[in-house]
Each structure stands twice: as structure tokens, then as C-alpha cells.
Amino acid sequence: xTITRRRTLALMxxxxxxxxxxxxxxxxxxxxxxxxxxxxxxAASFVAEQRGYFTDAGMDAELRFFDAAQPMAVAIASGDVDxxxxxxxxxxxxxxxxxxxxxxxxxxxxEPGVDGQKILVSDAAFQNGITEPAMLxxxxxxxxxxxxxxxxxxxxxxQGEGIELQFTPLQxxxxxxxxxxxxxxxGWAIVPHIAKALAGSGAxxxxxxxxxxxxxxxxxxxxxxxxNTTDEAAKTRDxxxxxxxxxxxxNAALVDKTQGEQARDDMVRLIHNYVYTDRPYEAAAPxxxxxxxxxxxxxxxxxxxxxxxxxxxxxxxxxxxxITLDTIVNTDFAPQMS
Amino acid sequence: xxxxxxxxxxxxxxxxxxxxxxxxxxxxIALVEWGTATGVISSLTLPRxxxxxxxxxxxxxxxxxxxxLLPSLSRLAVGAAFGVTAGVLIGFAxxxxxxxxxxxxxxxxAIFPIxxxxxxPLFVIWFGIDEASKYALIAFGTFTPTVVATYGAxxxxxxxxxxxGQSFGLSWxxxxxxxxxxxxxxxxxxxxxxxxxxxxxxxxxAEMLGAQTGVGAYILEAGSLYDLERLFAGVAILSxxxxxxxxxxxxxxxRLLRWRG
Numbered sequence: 001x002t003i004t005r006r007r008t009l010a011l012m013x014x015x016x017x018x019x020x021x022x023x024x025x026x027x028x029x030x031x032x033x034x035x036x037x038x039x040x041x042x043a044a045s046f047v048a049e050q051r052g053y054f055t056d057a058g059m060d061a062e063l064r065f066f067d068a069a070q071p072m073a074v075a076i077a078s079g080d081v082d083x084x085x086x087x088x089x090x091x092x093x094x095x096x097x098x099x100x101x102x103x104x105x106x107x108x109x110x111e112p113g114v115d116g117q118k119i120l121v122s123d124a125a126f127q128n129g130i131t132e133p134a135m136l137x138x139x140x141x142x143x144x145x146x147x148x149x150x151x152x153x154x155x156x157x158x159q160g161e162g163i164e165l166q167f168t169p170l171q172x173x174x175x176x177x178x179x180x181x182x183x184x185x186x187g188w189a190i191v192p193h194i195a196k197a198l199a200g201s202g203a204x205x206x207x208x209x210x211x212x213x214x215x216x217x218x219x220x221x222x223x224x225x226x227x228n229t230t231d232e233a234a235k236t237r238d239x240x241x242x243x244x245x246x247x248x249x250x251n252a253a254l255v256d257k258t259q260g261e262q263a264r265d266d267m268v269r270l271i272h273n274y275v276y277t278d279r280p281y282e283a284a285a286p287x288x289x290x291x292x293x294x295x296x297x298x299x300x301x302x303x304x305x306x307x308x309x310x311x312x313x314x315x316x317x318x319x320x321x322x323i324t325l326d327t328i329v330n331t332d333f334a335p336q337m338s
Numbered sequence: 339x340x341x342x343x344x345x346x347x348x349x350x351x352x353x354x355x356x357x358x359x360x361x362x363x364x365x366x367i368a369l370v371e372w373g374t375a376t377g378v379i380s381s382l383t384l385p386r387x388x389x390x391x392x393x394x395x396x397x398x399x400x401x402x403x404x405x406x407l408l409p410s411l412s413r414l415a416v417g418a419a420f421g422v423t424a425g426v427l428i429g430f431a432x433x434x435x436x437x438x439x440x441x442x443x444x445x446x447x448a449i450f451p452i453x454x455x456x457x458x459p460l461f462v463i464w465f466g467i468d469e470a471s472k473y474a475l476i477a478f479g480t481f482t483p484t485v486v487a488t489y490g491a492x493x494x495x496x497x498x499x500x501x502x503g504q505s506f507g508l509s510w511x512x513x514x515x516x517x518x519x520x521x522x523x524x525x526x527x528x529x530x531x532x533x534x535x536x537x538x539x540x541x542x543x544a545e546m547l548g549a550q551t552g553v554g555a556y557i558l559e560a561g562s563l564y565d566l567e568r569l570f571a572g573v574a575i576l577s578x579x580x581x582x583x584x585x586x587x588x589x590x591x592x593r594l595l596r597w598r599g
Binding site (some may be wrong): 101171 | 381382459462463464467547548555558559562564
């Protein structure tokens with residue numbers, strides 16, 4: 001048989017057809033894509049993947065990593081990602097209002113007795129005598145963007161102290177750290193492991209706790225596309241069950257510390273597979289331990305905190321006044337905290 | 339006798355057609371309005387034009403429009419004034435003096451392709467987080483295209499006119515003032531259209547760091563809130579700004595280039 005052009009084309013066509021026929025068989029187990037950031041606060045998803053909880057529940061899950069919460073929210077709205085964890089930002093509320101996403105559970109939370117987010121001042125401001133949050137009146141408070149959690153924390157602190165702050169948007173956490181070190185901005189609030197690392201270098205000083213102004217602040221929430229809460233409710237329930245197992249392991253090992261040192265080290269090692277991967281274990285371990293804040297058991301929702309956050313967004317004219325908490329949160333998948 | 343050759347001239351000369359530009363805008367906006375009203379286009383994809391207009395009206399009525407527009411206009415004016423002035427001066431130097439050309443053309447070619455946004459953190463360290471770094475970014479962004487347009491325009495001045503001036507015994511300074519400057523003006527002004535459009539683009543970048551008000555800050559805030567109505571209202575302001583700048587340059591061209599007849 002000679003190889004003619006026609007035969008070659010027929011062969012190519014046959015190969016393509018065979019590939020197309022084979023494809024559905026591979027894709028039949030529906031894939032669940034879980035969005036995550038490389039932060040300790042996303043540990044529940046890491047635990048679930050490493051300890052095979054997704055597989056045990058019959059889920060074919062894949063973690064997809066993002067640099068920031070904002071693109072993750074948009075990816076969930078577009079259907080590229082199924083589940084994600086992020087703060088209740090203005091973008092999340094707007095996307096929920098447009099019927100794209102729903103908050104279905106709680107994740108990171110401030111809790112009395114657990115080291116939480118810190119209020120920082122730059123060294124320059126500290127040298128000028130700003131040693132308490134109230135003394136930041138009229139000073140520059142760093143935020144990534146309007147409506148970010150940094151904006152919320154600063155605003156609530158200012159409200160509590162009865163002062164005014166100048167909110168200075170710097171887009172990225174890296175830019176904020178640079179501006180804090182060079183004294184271009186005065187105050188900021190951030191998760192404890194970053195705060196402690198910065199304070200250790202002497203570039204900034206810790207002058208207060210966010211929890212003093214926002215006790216039980218629900219920092220991050222679990223969210224998914226609106227379609228997953230209606231058409232794929234079973235999958236969403238499965239995910240929350242797996243997530244809750246990951247949360248329980250994490251809390252027991254690092255927050256409540258009920259399982260001894262071995263379990264603690266195992267957990268840190270597991271998280272180190274995802275977080276601070278560019279550092280050796282010895283250097284990463286303290287940061288991971290410092291970043292361990294309470295994740296809500298069973299993914300419980302702190303509705304009071306979420307209600308307060310929504311009210312703040314509306315008072316600041318960042319989102320539409322007509323939005324209610326019911327349009328944002330679907331309470332069918334996780335218990336509520338009283 | 340052969341047939342007369344038919345007339346084949348004409349064409350290739352754009353004529354002014356009134357209202358076509360506006361009609362294209364209106365047709366596009368009407369299409370989007372229809373699509374969003376009937377649900378063919380989801381509210382996640384594009385905002386409804388009438389909602390964007392309502393957002394703009396509320397922005398105007400609450401007075402916040404001026405809170406955002408005035409700082410942006412002053413940043414544009416100061417930054418572009420510095421950048422364009424320096425650019426025209428350096429461009430003339432390159433066009434007139436061989437040493438300046440040999441020394442500066444490679445330098446300009448080296449800094450032209452640098453994304454000015456990438457240097458923003460550096461500018462913040464050099465000039466601080468307040469207005470100066472924003473002026474610097476816009477000035478730097480408008481500088482290089484102005485230089486390139488200016489020395490290109492000086493190079494394109496008709497050499498025969500310069501030779502004629504020399505034959506009539508004009509001084510060097512007279513030739514520059516009476517022949518080179520007017521002769522380069524068309525090229526400089528068309529370069530200015532590009533430079534000022536770049537200035538408007540950079541406005542959003544300049545207001546990324548530390549700006550509480552400004553059209554760019556307004557757009558960035560809308561983006562971070564995924565508020566499409568505000569986003570498009572802000573983008574529309576930039577577009578109107580671009581059209582106004584283009585219109586003003588058109589007027590200036592008409593006035594300065596009357597000698598072309």
C-alpha cells in the first residue's frame with residue numbers, strides 16, 4: 001500500500017474521531033475544581049487533598065491556585081472554579097447580587113484567646129509617638145482596594161476609636177509592605193504571621209489587635225457559584241462535608257492543640273507542601289504556626305458578623321443599599337453560629 | 339481614431355460625512371441596551387447602558403464627578419505639560435545637533451519600550467506617594483513619544499527650503515524659527531495626539547497607588563467591587579476626555595497650520 005495524500009487524510013480523520021469518542025469516557029467522573037490561595041487559612045482544602053478526603057467522598061477534585069481573592073471570585077462566577085474561600089469583599093457582594101455566586105459556609109474567624117490579626121504602624125510613625133490605634137487619627141491607613149478586608153478593619157477600628165483615617169489604596173499586599181517599610185503609609189492590619197515577621201525585622205510595630213474592635217469577625221467565607229447551590233446541591237453538600245473534615249483536622253492539630261506535638265508537626269509539614277514552598281521547612285514552620293487562626297467547625301456561618309459587614313459596605317456606599325443578606329448567603333449547606 | 343480614454347481619476351480622497359460617527363455609537367449602544375434588556379446579554383457580561391447613564395447622572399448630581407475629575411485633570415495637565423515640553427526641547431536638540439542625536443537617540447529608544455507602570459513602585463520611592471509620583475509617571479510616559487515625533491518632524495522639514503534660506507543669507511536662528519519650526523509643526527501636533535492619549539491611559543496607572551480621588555481611582559474602585567455600571571461610567575469619562583483632547587488639537591492644528599492653505 002502506498003501512502004497517498006488521501007489515505008493520510010483518512011488516517012488522520014480516523015485518529016481524531018477515535019480521540020473524540022474516547023474523550024467522554026475519561027471525563028465522565030465530574031471534576032470539582034477548588035480555588036485556593038497559598039495561605040495557611042486555606043489549609044482545610046490542603047488537608048482534604050493530601051489525606052484523600054475528596055477521593056473518599058467519591059469526588060475527583062483538583063486544587064487551582066490564585067494570586068488574589070478577586071480573580072478567584074470572578075473565576076467562580078464564570079464557572080471555571082467550583083468552590084473558593086475568600087473574604088466577603090465588595091466584588092463578592094456585587095457578584096452575588098448579580099446572581100452569580102453564593103456564600104455557603106464560614107472559614108477563618110477571629111476568636112478570643114487565639115492570636116488574630118494585628119494592627120501595625122510603620123517605624124516612622126512609631127518614632128513619632130504613635131503607639132496606640134487611637135493616635136492614628138488623620139493618618140494614612142493602607143488598603144489594597146476600596147471594599148477590601150483591610151478597608152473594613154481600618155474603618156471599624158476608626159469607628160471604635162472615634163477617629164478619621166485616610167484610606168490609601170495600594171492594590172497589592174507587596175506594595176503595602178513596601179510602603180509601610182519606607183514610611184509612606186502609617187497604619188495597616190494584617191494576619192498574624194505576616195505581622196510578626198515584619199515586626200521582627202523592626203520595620204513596623206504591632207500596636208493592637210483587630211479582635212479588640214471586631215470580636216468574632218468572620219474573616220473568610222466559603223463560596224460557590226449559584227448554579228452549584230441549585231443544580232448541583234449534592235456535590236456542594238459533599239464538598240462541605242469534606243471541607244469540614246479538613247477543618248476539624250486543622251483545628252485539632254494547630255489551634256486547639258489537642259493531639260500533641262507529632263500531629264502538630266505533621267500538619268505543618270502537610271501545609272508546607274503548599275505554603276512557603278520556596279523556604280526550607282525550618283524557616284517556614286514558625287510562619288505557618290503563627291498563621292494558625294480558628295477555622296469554623298463544620299464551616300459554620302457567623303451570620304451576625306456577615307450582617308455587620310454587609311451593613312458597613314452599604315453605609316460606605318460601596319454596594320447597592322437594596323442587597324439583603326439572603327441574596328448573598330445560602331444557609332442550606334452549613335450550620336449557623338448563634 | 340481610438341475611443342476617448344474614460345476619466346479614471348477621483349476617489350482616494352476622504353470627505354467629511356456628517357453624523358456617521360454618532361450613528362455608529364448610537365447603533366452600538368442601542369444594540370447593547372436591547373441585549374441587556376431582553377436578557378440575551380447577561381448582567382455579568384455587560385452593564386445596561388441606561389444604568390450606566392443613571393450612575394453617571396447620580397455621580398454628577400452628588401458633585402462627586404468634580405471631586406474625581408478635577409484632580410485627574412490637574413494630574414494630566416501638569417504631567418503632560420512637563421513631558422511634552424521636555425520632549426519637544428529634546429526632540430529639537432536631536433533634530434538640530436549631531437552630538438545630541440548620536441548621544442540621545444539610543445537612550446530614547448532604550449526607555450521608550452519600558453512599561454512605565456512597571457516603574458511605578460520606583461517612582462513612589464523617588465517622588466513619594468502623593469501627587470509628585472503621579473506627575474512623574476505621566477510626564478515620563480508622554481516624554482518619549484513626543485521626542486520621537488519631534489525629531490522625526492524636524493528631519494522631514496523640506497531641505498530645499500532650508501537651502502533657499504541659506505542662499506538668501508538668513509541666520510541659523512532665523513532658519514530654525516521661520517522654516518524648521520513651522521515645517522515641523524504638523525508632525526509635532528500629530529505626535530501630540532498620541533502622547534496625550536498615552537497620558538490618559540497612564541492616568542489610571544498613576545492613580546493605582548495612593549489616590550483617594552480621581553477618574554482612575556474611581557475606575558479601579560469600581561473594578562475591585564465588580565461594579566460594572568461605575569466601571570463603564572468611568573471608562574466613558576476617559577473616552578470623552580480623549581475625544582475632547584483630540585478636538586482641541588484639531589483646533590490648534592487649524593490655527594497653527596493655516597499657512598498650509
